[in-house]
Amino acid sequence: xxxxxxxxxxxxxxxxxxxxxxxxxxxxxxxxxxxxxxxxxxxxxxxxxxxxxxxxxxxxxxxxxxxxxxxxxxxxxxxxxxxxxxxxxxxxxxxxxxxxxxxxxxxxxxxxxxxxxxxxxxxxxxxxxxxxxxxxxxxxxxxxxxxxxxxxxxxxxxxxxxxxxxxxxxxxxxx
Numbered sequence: 001x002x003x004x005x006x007x008x009x010x011x012x013x014x015x016x017x018x019x020x021x022x023x024x025x026x027x028x029x030x031x032x033x034x035x036x037x038x039x040x041x042x043x044x045x046x047x048x049x050x051x052x053x054x055x056x057x058x059x060x061x062x063x064x065x066x067x068x069x070x071x072x073x074x075x076x077x078x079x080x081x082x083x084x085x086x087x088x089x090x091x092x093x094x095x096x097x098x099x100x101x102x103x104x105x106x107x108x109x110x111x112x113x114x115x116x117x118x119x120x121x122x123x124x125x126x127x128x129x130x131x132x133x134x135x136x137x138x139x140x141x142x143x144x145x146x147x148x149x150x151x152x153x154x155x156x157x158x159x160x161x162x163x164x165x166x167x168x169x170x171x172x173x174x175x
Contacts, residue, residue, distance in 0.1 A: 005115030006071045010044035019071045022078035023049045064106035072099045086151040100146045112153045128153045
């Protein structure tokens with residue numbers, strides 16, 4: 001649960017987080033999520049919606065350049081966000097490319113972080129090695145390299161915690 005993870009992370013480390021997410025399709029669900037984030041996160045989690053386009057991207061770039069933490073869901077494409085193909089479990093899938101463009105432009109690494117349920121009402125934060133593109137190629141090649149490294153990290157997480165990874169949107173497409 002990325003909403004819970006952002007709140008717990010902010011509380012645990014005493015830092016604010018900007019979370020980027022797709023808007024809830026239902027207005028009542030959106031109100032519930034906003035209220036829960038405010039209550040659990042104590043106002044430390046600020047939400048930006050992926051539908052806000054270029055203005056959000058520039059705001060996030062500025063935030064990264066000032067050392068702020070940004071949380072972006074990267075395991076599925078929702079809505080009209082930028083996307084690129086990667087190999088995931090030996091199949092081609094589309095994942096959001098925005099986080100990797102921001103990382104490249106701001107010269108900041110991506111820290112893959114997951115919230116794992118460890119018991120009844122108990123969770124732990126699992127972090128992986130930071131992702132920094134090691135390619136010396138073009139901008140597109142560097143983004144593709146970083147995205148493939150993310151895909152491998154996500155694949156390892158999904159393999160180890162398959163019973164906790166819920167994707168209620170199709171990620172594997174067939175013709």
